[in-house]
Amino acid sequence: MALDDVREAADRVRGWVRRTPLMDLAPGDDRLPGVAVLKLETTQHTGSFKARGAFNRILAARARGELDPAVGVVAASGGNAGLAHAYAAARLGVPATVFVPRTAPRTKVARLESYGASVIAVGTEYAEAYDAAVAHVERTTAVFCHAYDQPEVVAGAGTLGLELLDQCETVGPVDTVVVAVGGGGLVGGVAAALEGRASVVGVEPVGAATLHTALARGAPVDVPVAGVAADSLGARRVGAIAWEVVRRTGVRSVLVDDADIVAARRELWQRYRLVVEHGAAAAVAALTSGTYRPEPGERVALVLCGANTDVADLAAPAPGTDPPS
Known part of the structure; x- marks a missing residue:
């Protein structure tokens, strides 16, 4: 899986998928430090990057x-x-x-x-x-x-990365792209698309740490799956294609717990009026919890990968969060 595969996919799917928007954040946002833009893949057909x-x-x-x-x-x-x-x-x-x-x-x-x-x-x-x-x-x-471990599926997911780079020509370059990881199709595709141009950080729930465990053990292995994001990030083993790309490109992995995922999802709604599923909120939780801390001056793009969720529990304000004025 390499950049040429992703470029070929971009040519193939042009006109069939949406070019999803970026949302820029106010400089110095205290809750999402270092984040320059949010990539709203929540607006993609069927509500996710898939x-x-x-x-x-x-x-x-x-x-x-x-x-x-x-x-x-x-x-x-x-x-x-x-x-x-x-x-x-x-x-x-x-x-x-x-x-x-x-x-x-x-x-x-x-x-x-x-x-x-x-x-x-x-x-x-x-x-x-x-x-x-x-x-x-x-x-x-x-x-x-396949849900995540086929060449065309991974390359297709990677078109998000190419699109992001193109959009950043207008809003300014980014150094790091933060994405949620389940089976690895998204992180593998995006890392292939961005190889040599931006780094990638993969975020997983503690209860479904396929990539994090593979990196620790040196090979993909089956892991137990549990937690609030298991419906979308609940693969038992990271895909072989993603694993090859991750090792080659140096993708980093961080973990977040369920409480931080839930809080991040509610905060996205309360502060920015963005509805996301728990899987997408996992990526956000890496920043809001401090699990991933950007370096001074580092510009981060945060991918919101899916919006297929029950909105019933978003009505009440998150503890300590004021609703937007």
């Missing part, structure tokens, strides 16, 4: 003649990846089958169905849904769309 990789995966398969328009694509995910692939398939006029655990919330299933996907519930864990999706591919020759 649409980038989904479109790149399906369009690439079609260009290679691998996509049977009568059979379409298959994915295993009740979350952002499933939504993105269902949406991309619908836009491209091909069927999508999405396997989910039986425990998937009805609201997510309904949203998948609203994009025209055929949703099949299997087992009680993601691993069972994944195995069922792989078996479906063997039976039907559908194009399998």
Whole structure:
């Protein structure tokens, strides 16, 4: 996975994904020290960056003649990846089958169905849904769309990084980009796109530390998954593609706890009127908690990667936070 792969993906998905905006912050913001801009990927199709990789995966398969328009694509995910692939398939006029655990919330299933996907519930864990999706591919020759560990999916996610660099030509360069890490598709793609031009910091919940554990042990390993962000950052092992890019580019990893994630998510709403899911708030929590402290003069871009969340608990002010005037 290298810059050329991301550039190719950017050419392929142009016109299919949104160019998401930057939000600049007031200099010296005391709660987000060093942060110059927020990248609002929350405004992407289906509410997360996943649409980038989904479109790149399906369009690439079609260009290679691998996509049977009568059979379409298959994915295993009740979350952002499933939504993105269902949406991309619908836009491209091909069927999508999405396997989910039986425990998937009805609201997510309904949203998948609203994009025209055929949703099949299997087992009680993601691993069972994944195995069922792989078996479906063997039976039907559908194009399998991985949530985070396929070349086209990672390269598609990386287009966010290229876009950010282009936008920073107007607002000023950044030294560091901070992103949340689940399976690693986003951090791998962005690190490949920014290699040699900006550093990348990956942020994970303490309860789902796939990358942090891999760096400590020298190789990806399975980790237990728990916590408020497990629905979007709940991969059990960092992907092989991301791992290769992380080692090559020197991505740093920091951990945040659930309390800081919850507080950061509420603060984004109270201070900036931005709605994000807990996974996106994990990246913010690295700055608000002080887990990541920028050097003096360091300019940071903070990626808000997803907005698929229940807003019911954002109404009350966070402790010690005044609502915006």
